[in-house]
Amino acid sequence: MTDLDVTADVLVAGGGPAGAWAAIKAAEAGADVVLVDKGYLGTSGATAAAGTGVWYVDPDPAAREEAMASREALGGYLAARSWMARVLDQTYANMNELAEVSRYPFPVGDDGRQIRRGLQGPEYMRRMRIRARRSGVRVLDHSPITELLVDAEGAVAGAAGYRRQHDRSYGVRAGAVVLATGGCAFLSKALGCDVNTGDGALFAAETGAELSGMEFSNAYAIAPEFTSVTKTAFYSYATFYHADGSVLEGAGSTRGRSVIARTLLSERVFCRLDQAGEEIRQAMRLAQPNFFLPFDRQGIDPFAELFPVTLLAEGTVRGTGGIRLTGYDCATSVPGLYAAGDAATREPICGGFTGGGSHNAAWAMSSGTWAGQAAARHARTLGPRAARRAVTGAGGAGLRPTGAGRAGHREIVEAVQAEVLPYEKNYLRHGDRLAPALASLDETWTRARQALRADGPDVVRARSAAAMAAHARWMYASALARTESRGMHKREDYPGSDPAQHHRLSCGGLDEVWVAPETGRPLAVAS
Amino acid sequence: MIEIVARDRCIACDKCIQVCPTDVFERGDDGVPLIARQGDCQTCFMCEAYCPVDALYVAPVAHPLPEPPDVTELAERGLLGGYRAQIGWGYGRTPGARRAIGPVLPAASQVIIS
Incomplete structure (x- = not known):
């Protein structure tokens, strides 16, 4: 039991654009929705503080074709046309909704038509908050989740968290959870990104979810x-x-x-x-x-x-790696768990090249829409029994230490930053530097898993520190596994691209990190 | 980083406490917010944008200044609430979004719009 127990059909974690769209679309599909954010729905995340272009292309076949073809080579041919086409359709629809439903004040061009190719973050997210509330979404600000809850079959059934401004824990029991917690920029103080510490990827991995494209994580x-x-x-x-x-x-x-x-x-x-x-x-x-x-x-x-x-x-905020999706509904490999926005891999539309700006903005609104709708459908199939399931907390590092001793969150954060921020390690990649960096991060993880402990509001910081450690290890394990240069992942020791590695890399695991070529659906290649 | 909460302007509306994404403020005994966790400030300027009475100033550097700047001088330079004015928030202003027609970027940079 926590200090505040809530039930909902759908829980959305994260109040950036992806989370806001997910919550709105789940509510419009008839679900009772709770959205929780680490900060404040309207100001949180990489979009609210910035301005962004949007991958908004008129539904003219030639223009769409050009838009899809333009970055396939940059992305190392790891994107998929089927996803790009769907994202272009959905983004077009959502941007038009912004104009018509939210009355976003788009600029008007010389021809008298609104120009809908960009958004100013503060205005966009202020209006998304208003629409979410009008849709009946219950919003808990300053209430980061600290772990997912799973049922006896391993399906995700809610989350536990902490209300920072009330100094109280809380729990939400839900039929489905959408993670829209953003990427990970390792507290680099890049604009708006300090709330993006990769928390969702850790929570997802703790329930057995997989990640993908984590080698594409060297955005600066x-x-x-x-x-x-x-x-x-x-x-x-x-x-x-x-x-x-x-x-x-x-x-x-x-x-x-x-x-x-x-x-x-x-x-x-x-x-x-x-x-x-x-x-x-x-x-x-x-x-x-x-x-x-x-x-x-x-x-x-x-x-x-x-x-x-x-x-x-900017790590995976403007890199493309994130939680692996299993289909167009933005489901993950764990039942009841969906991912959207920068928390999810953006390889489906970006391949291995930064989704910064326009593509990430399009992805956030599209994947948010699909994840919210699918989560609402999933919750409906469970019905009222969803809230009656016996659940356990899936959280590990920073929450349930396995050993003695006491490590603090600052110590872990500094150890991780020392390996991921320096240009010569993460940006200018070479196996001779990546391997020792990963070894050091493995030690940091072990220390965090055994001894990182915290009370009250510091639990949130401890979990963020653990998430950064996990994120960094998936990044470097994937970067070492891809012994070639492709997309934004450039290896000084492997400057060329290798046709035999024309596939995505999945990864996962916590105490033992694994990396493997993605199997299943073949990739669309350039025509 | 956030440097100034101008006491004589503040109306104790709690807005900055509410909107700061990294929870930097605490409510002071008299209702005027205190900068309680400056180290957590990510210099995103959102509190300044939301302050209805232009009482806040975010310095543009991502570390604390050795001395907080002089409020009178900031006011004279039009910097208190300067960002709010630029994005066109506040009574009688045109939303900045309405006028936001950006430059056509050189072809070589079209791929990175970030």
């Missing part, structure tokens, strides 16, 4: 040094410089980002947005006012002056 975003504001796309107008003002050859926001990473290992890198003309400058300001906060508030003119930049880890 450009930000002015010492700030949080990541908006890499705008650096396409940048020139990068050494401290002495000479141009840093080969550096760029897209293909030349590894040059920046390599240079940052030994010296500071400077930047000036000197390729943006006056019209572009004004458009940048209208599109992304938050991009200018670090400059305006520090008295820097980014178009005229050099300013130092850094690269912030």
Whole structure:
């Protein structure tokens, strides 16, 4: 028993766009829905604090074909046309709902039509909260879940969590659970990402769920040094410089980002947005006012002056790895458990190349919709007996230590960060550096599993620390297993791609991590 | 990071306590929020956007400043609530989303819109 016990047909964990869509669509399908978030539905996660393009393409066959073909090669041909087509359809429908149901104030073009290819995070998520509440969704803010509950057959039957602003535990018994807890950026302070510590992947793995694509986890975003504001796309107008003002050859926001990473290992890198003309400058300001906060508030003119930049880890937030899905309903391999948004693998539409921005935004609203609808259907088949099932908590590390001693969450977080944040380990990948990093992470996991313990609100931090340790191990085990370069996963020791490795990699396990080629449905290849 | 809760502006509405995604604030005895866990601040500027009376200031750096900035000077520079104004929230303003027509990015960067 907890301090607050709730029952629902569907529990949605996570209040970013994927969770919000899941909750709304489950409620519209007739389910009684509870949404819980670590922070606040409306401000939590990578989208709310930012602005994003959306993969919104008119239903014109040629345009759709071009949209699907454009990134297949970048993704290493690991995406699937069948999924892309469905996501394009669903995203088109949801964006139109945003205009018509939520009255999102899209800009209007010269032709008098609304331009529905982008969203400002604060406005988008504020309106999603309103719609969720109007749909009858019960919302618990500042109430992270700390573990999933499973029934005697191993099906997911709810979750336990902690209400941070009430200092109380809570539990939700539900017919189905949707995990929309985001990816993992390892507390790098990349914009809006500190709530994204990979918690959902840990909770899912503890019930036996599998992950996929965890080698595609080396996303780094450009930000002015010492700030949080990541908006890499705008650096396409940048020139990068050494401290002495000479141009840093080969550096760029897209293909030349590894040059920046390599240079940052030994010296500071400077930047000036000197390729943006006056019209572009004004458009940048209208599109992304938050991009200018670090400059305006520090008295820097980014178009005229050099300013130092850094690269912030975005892990699986802008990588594509996550919980493996078994079908278009966004089910996982565990009955009653669904995944959506960045918590799920985005390989179905991105393959092995970052889903940053437009694709992830499209994926969040599409997968959220499908997971919410499927969770509602699943709960309906169970009926009222769903809440009467005997359940046990599936949580391990950070919740139920197996040994003596006492490890704190800070110690675990620092040990994990030391292996996943450095560019020479995660970004500029080489087997000689990945293997010892994984060995160190295995030790950290063992320590966390045995001795990480916490009380009250610190349970949330302990679980996040454990989740980061687990996430990092799946990442590096997968990165070592893929002995080639494909998508964003580039190995210095295996620079070419290997046709024999043209498959996705599944992984999982906690005390013992495993990686294996995905079997089953063959991948769609480029025509 | 969050640096300022301007006491003379704050109306103790609890909005920032509610919306901060990393739960940085605590309610003070007199209702004015305290910055209780500054180290958890992720510099996302959301509290500033939601404050109805422009009482908050988030410094643009992701570490605490050695000294909190001077409130009067921030007010004079229009920085208190500056982000809220830019996204067009607040009475009588046009939502920033309505005007958000971004630049056409160079072809080479079309693949990364993040």
